[in-house]
Structures are given as structure tokens and as C-alpha cells.
Amino acid sequence: MDVVDRLRQVLPESVVLSDPDRIESYRYDRAMFCPAGVPAAVVLARETAHVQAAVRVAAELGLPVVPQGARSGLSGAANAIEGGLVISLEKMDQVLRIEPVDQYVVTQPGVFNAVLSRAVAEHGLFYPPDPSSWEFCSIGGNLATNSGGLCCVKYGVTTDYVLALEVVLANGEILRTGRNTVKGVAGYDLTRLFVGSEGTLGIITEATLALRPQAQRPHTMAALFDSAVTAGEAIVDIVRSGVSLSLLEIMDGTTIAAVNAYKRMDLPADAAAMLIAQSDTGGEAAIQDIAKVAQLCTDAGATDCIVADDPLEGDLLLEARRAGLVALEQLGTTMIDDVCVPRSRLADFIAGVERIAVEVGVTVGVVGHAGDGNMHPTVVFDATDPLQAARAQTAFDQIMAIGLELGGTITGEHGIGVLKKQWLAKEIGPVGVDVHRSIKQALDPLGLLNPGKVVP
Template identity: 55%
Template sequence: MSRFVEELGDALPPGAVVTDPDVLETYRYDRTEWVTPGTPVAAAFPTTTEQVATAVRIAAAHRVPIVPRGAGSSLCGGSSAIDGCLVLCLERMDRVLEVDAVDQQAVLEPGVLNADVSVATADVGLWYPPDPASKTYCSIGGNVATNAGGLCCVKYGVTRDHVLGLQVVMADGTVIETGRRTIKGVAGLDLTQLLIGSEGTLGIVTKVRVRLTPLPDGASTMVAVFPTLGAAGVAVADLVASGLQLSLLELVDRTTTVAVDDWRNMGLDRDAAAMLLAQSDSPEPLRATEVARAAEICEKAGATYAAATDDPIESEMLLEARRLAIPALERLGDTLLDDVAVPRSRIPHLVARTEQIAAHRDVTIGTFGHAGDGNMHPTIVLPRGDEDAAVRGRAAFDDILVAALDLGGTITGEHGIGVVKQPFLEREVGSGNLAVQRSIKRALDPHDLLNPGKWL
């Protein structure tokens, strides 16, 4: 290992390779609280694709595993270190390289934060729609690695719907380009789509070409509160069936609402069992009609209050309450954050099953998520240091995965498999499918050096 570190340090610029244990301690972890990471031998901080390729080639020659990471915001252990690895951190590759207003595209380095893309493109009237609640601190490279979604995905889709091409360093240090500048194109296999969502196990993304979208000219927001989670679930199913072109449809339960309000004192309804947020960014007068219709549907489903606003400050406050869900719950104790998706018609069933699981396992679960596309984030909150509660919490986490599969859903909508959901992958995709995936991994990374132990 000392020879490896010495060779790496000689090949990369001064300060690009770190072995200080105090610094490495920071880069061992991602945001997954209940994963114990390994200890890396070094961390490298490249600033160019060539430096990434050099680091990969040297690691491959010494058979040193590589754990790539960006902002470290993974919630499934996807960027947690393993013993003896090189942490390849791309946070210094944070430039917006190109904004093309005519073709409505941008080229980004992987360390660019999600929210900064739309800031960089706003002057030309464009934005990048995938907007995770963590958009102010998650990076584009990580978004590509997990095929991240966000609050607006009900209308605009997820990361893979907005990526036109990638630059990727493969396991042997070879640099390839995938995709194209054109909107259409079917020359060869679609390696771009293969790499999106592969969690850094097939290649390391060093540039991303994204599709941009014209900025909406405004938005109207509806909030509705419900006496039961079940009634909110029924409203979600009815809204989906209505055909309204909502740009956002989010659900937040009482546990989460109270946690946010305790933290930020936002004047939220602390007595309601659930809150639904819906938004339309259609041109006027259609958007006013859509949110008014959404309010009617919620009232019919049992909402005790439903109202709409086109005031941007009020709308942003409501959306901020949703974005604060995870950090607000994290303040209450240790958290196990699930990420499951079901057909939208089965949201009421998933919500009911989650309540039953919380009662059966005697744990607190805060439920929130992207109700508009069936992707929910039941979050188990545990007293810190209580091992008995931790055992019950992990059992509840697994119960939620089983419930999602029973309802025809998936064990992960946007956070990935990482290390926490591997036991359930074969159950979802089947042994034959999993064998094909493993053969692809072996073909592209025969020595299993790229993020080993994650996904497969």
C-alpha cells in the first residue's frame, strides 16, 4: 500500500492525495447513519478527467479498490468507504463547462451541486428539472449514479430523462464518451442509460451533458390537510386518476410535519394526520384551474382544509417544509430512511401497511415523499443508543421493503441499492436478471475494483 500511495502522490498534483487519518475519517462516511464504513488507505481529489484516469490506472495496477464519491449525500451506503480502498472524491470537479441556450443543453462536471445548475442557466431562461430535496448539497455525479428524482419528477421525470451523454473513466483507466448532442440517436448500444443508476460500479462519471427546459412563467400551489393518512392516500390516487398535469404532488405525515414545525416554527397544522402539497406550473389560466380542481378532489377525499395560492413566498415556504423533512427527523434520533415506490394506485395500501408496521414493531415512522409518482420515504426514527429499538427498526425497514414488493413496487425509487438493500435485489429482479447484471459488471470491471460491495 505504501508503494501505491507513493506512486499515486507522484502522479497527481501536490495536495491531491491525502493520507491524514483525521481527514480520511471525514471521507469514510456518507449520510447513511446505520452503515459502519471501512478505513481507506488514501483519498484522492482530482480536478480533471485525466487525473481521474491516472488514479484509476494506478489503483488497477495495484488491485486497490476504488470508492467514488461526490458530496457524500448517499442514504443507502453507496459512497461509504471499505477497508483498504482509495476514496476518489470528485468534489473539486465542480465547474459548469458549457451552457447552450439554443440547443438547451449544459455540460457539467460531477461535483456541481444540483441547485447550482439552474442558477447557472437562469439567465438564458432555462432550468434543470430533477430537484431532489437535497438539491442544495447533492452533486450531479451522485444524481447520475443513483438516477435521482425529486419533487418535480411527477411531471418532468428523473435524472435519466434529462441526461444526453456522459464522459466516463472505466475500470482500467480508459476514458469513453457516451450519448450525443442530438436529441435523437440510436447508433450502438445505449451505454448512457446503462451507466445511469449503476452507483459507480461500472465506471466513474467525469462529465455530464444534460438537457435543459424552459423556465415556467410561474406556479400555483395547493395545500390540503387530512384527518387520516388513509384519506390522504385516497386523494393521491384520485388526483393521479384525474389527469391533471401537476408539476408536484408531495405527501407529509403528522410525525414529519411536527418535527419540521418544532425545528423551524413555520405555523404548520400540527393536528392533521397528513398534508398534501400540489403544484401546477402550466400557463395561466390553466394552472389556477388545475390547483382549484386539485383542492376539490382533496376535499371530496376527506380533506378538512384545502386552499391554493399563487404567492411565490407562500409557495416556497410550503415546499421548504417538505424539503426539511429528512433533517428535521434526523434531529429526533437515529434514522433509517427507506425509499420505496409502488404503482400510484396503491399508495393508500402502502401508507396503511407502513402504519401497521410501525405499530407491530413499536417504532416511530415519519412518512413523506413523492406521492405523485408513488415514491415514498418512510423514515424510522430511533432513540440514540437504544440497541433493542435499533433491532426493531431494522426489522421495520425490511418489512417496508417487503410491503413495497407485495404491492408490485420496487425496493428503491431513487436512492439506489448501496449496501443496505442488497439482500432484497434478487427478490425484486429475479435470479436470471441478476445473473445478467453480474455478467455485465464482470465484463466492465473484471477485478471488481469499482465500488465493490455496492449494488451487486
């Protein structure tokens, strides 16, 4: 029987999309150079039972299943597979329950990060993970890729906030992992096995996320440098000092110019790099933290330090930083790398990226979460020119290679998808690959869930 007919036997009419025009928009996430097929159908699940039913049909017919959130991913993990099913979670978009005393929220996966963050803020609570894409990425996608963000440097990443999950397994059964309590060690940490598995082990249909009391309004400063490498050295000094920052970001001159053009901002055009630092400790302590960072930057050779007089000025600086990647996209096609290196090697890494850009002959804008060593060197090129496209790929790969050489990882927060599958094998080695395959086989013996993604 045709898959669409079979799906319509077990699911409401409106849940099953088969119209080619509508399906087209469910084919790709935001990764470049990642192939995508045309799926046979898209299931717009409205409840867990829909996901279950669709997975069972896929198992019955031996079709691959791609779970999909808001398609804001940068590694092709959500790209459709030819002739398979896409199960979109975008309509499962309700925040189910907020528990102010126990400080957690129960949510469906389709809720956007910013929507959830604002909902809990109304109860005086704080959900820290804040990817730059927070206005258009979903919590389910954040869970699938273990997203980071700007405030990781103080508060950690998505996985640090996941207490419990509901997961539809490859056999259609529903697994509940984790707990509602702050601590718990009852059995294997299945929760964190599913977080970051990019839909290859199960489909997350509900999550219980830990919250914190709302942070203080941050104090902000920016420091300008005439060399990005010098800015990298300042970061090392800041980390070494032990000062507690809630944010420490970097943008290089290429990115500053792109943001000025895109956002009509008035960032200092002659700087080779800008660091932005925030402390949300509150009160006098935050003022002291920021003053200390400004001094460290000056000592490291900053040409100027600007301490924001009011929170709005700080917000504006953050807006500039968040706009970095989109601004670079205005200059051409982009390939966004996501290397994380030990913070002591940041200056070496930035120098290496600059060298690669010159040697390969491409433009690379460097932005990143400097405080935790997670950098997004972004190769900008003209995709219609095959020579430029080839050079972009070369630079993209060389940036990962230098990251590994410096003791880092090929991905700090964007994930593997299809984009970095071969590089994952280089990073984790043959025993690591074997263990990945064993676990994939154990949880998805028929290889139905997002096949061809993550596992080399």
C-alpha cells in the first residue's frame, strides 16, 4: 500500500501532508552543501500518539524517518531523505506546565526557545540555554543537537538543564527517561544519551527542563583590539583571572563591518576585533567584575574599552553580536564552522584561521563564544563560482583540522548531521565509531531513525 494511504488509515487527514508544494518546505535545514531528498510524506504531529503511529508505519514499510523541529539546524541533521517520512514536531508547540517551587517546566518539543524563555520569565524563572537563533529555533531541536548559546560560559548548555524526556523509540514504544527531581542516579543516564543524538536514537516528544531563579540585569562592556589574535590573548587572561562572567563574545573586523552594513549600526569600523563581556552577578560585584575585565583587556593591549552606562546600551551590543551570522550571510553564501578549543589555545586558533583565510584565498568572519572557546569562523563565498565553492570547502575543513590539532573538537554546539560525519570519525577514532554503531544498532536495529546522520 502507498505510504500516504497507510498513514491516513492511522492518522487524521490534516496531519499527513503529501502535496509536493507543501512538502518542499520541509526538505532542508539551514546547513549548506548538505544533500536532501524528497520525502514521500510529512507528518505534522499534534500529539505523541501521532508520532508513535507514524513511526510504526515507517517500521512496517521499512521507510526512513527524519524528525524535524524548526529546521534552523546548521549540519543537515533535519534534511529529508528521499522517499522517507518527515515527522515534524512544529505543531506540538505548547508549554505544558511551569512549576515555580520545584523550578522546572514541562514542554512539548515544538515550542520556540524564546517563547519558552519568556513564559518562564513571567514566573521569575530563567531557562539559560540561548542559541543565537533563539527566536526561530525549537526546544526539540535544541535537545536533539544539545544547543549552546551565549550564556553557556556561566550557565552551561542544553543537556545541563534536561531532567526528563518522553521519547518515541524506533519500535514505536514510549520511553520515559529521567525524573522531576534535582538529583537522581536511578539507572543509566538515558536522558543525556538522547540529548544531542540528532534524532538517530528516538524522537523526543516531551521534555522536563530545569530552571533557575532569574539572573540580575547584566552589566556590559566592550573592548576593541587592533588584532584578533591580541583579543584571543586577552580572553586567556580573563579566563585565568577567575572573574565570573555570564557572557564573553568575540567578533572580528569582517563581522563588525558586516553588522554595520546589515543593521545600520555604528560599531567602530577600524577595529580588528571586539570583545563583549557581561556580568549578571548584580550590584557592586558586577560593576567590579566588569571593571576588572576592562583592566585586563587594557593590559592585554585593547585600543579602547567601553563600559555600557545603562542596560539598553548593553542590549544593543548583544544585538550586534547576535546579528553576526545573519549579517555575514548578506555578503554571500556562508559555511559556519563550530570548532571549540581549550581556551588557552584561542589566540593560536584565531591566528590559524587568519592564516588559512590568506592561504586558501577566502573571506572568513570570526565570531564566537570566546569565554568557552567555541568559535564560529564563517567562510563567506560566491556559491555560483565553483572555484570559490571548492576553496570554501577547503577552508572549512582546514579550520576543523586546526581545531583538532589544538586539542579541540569539530563541533561545540551545532552537531554532526551529514555535514561533519566523516570528521566525527577522525575525532573519535575507530573504537568510538564502533561504540556509536553498537548503540545505534541497540536502539534502532532496523536503522529507521534519521539514517545516514551522525554515525559514520
